[in-house]
Amino acid sequence: VHLESGAPVEARVHDVENHGVEKILTxxxxxxxxxxxVPARTDVAxxxxxxxxxxxxxxxxxxxxxxVS
Known part of the structure; x- marks a missing residue:
């Protein structure tokens, strides 16, 4: 995803998992x-x-x- 202030969908961050070069957000x-x-440098809480x-x-x-996907 792309986190940006003008993006169309609003959400709350439920969980953040750090995985080196990226973070997995719930x-x-x-x-x-x-x-x-998202990239690991993304600042979220x-x-x-x-x-x-x-x-x-x-x-x-x-x-x-x-x-199944």
Whole structure:
């Protein structure tokens, strides 16, 4: 995702996992939780409100029941 102030979707940061060159964020949008990667240098904190956009070519969706993508 791309975190930017004018982006179309607002979320709250639920969790931040540091993985060296990137961070994996768990974002809460209403009742939905999303996981997204951002560069490690991205400054975010749990419960921070963020706005984001994404590249649709990089979206991977999984079936909640089976886990199949």
């Amino acid at each position: 974002l809460r949008v209403g009742d939905t939780m999303l996981r997204a990667t 749990i419960e921070q409100a963020v706005r984001f956009a994404w590249n649709p070519d990089k979206v991977v969706m999984f079936d909640k029941g089976s886990g």
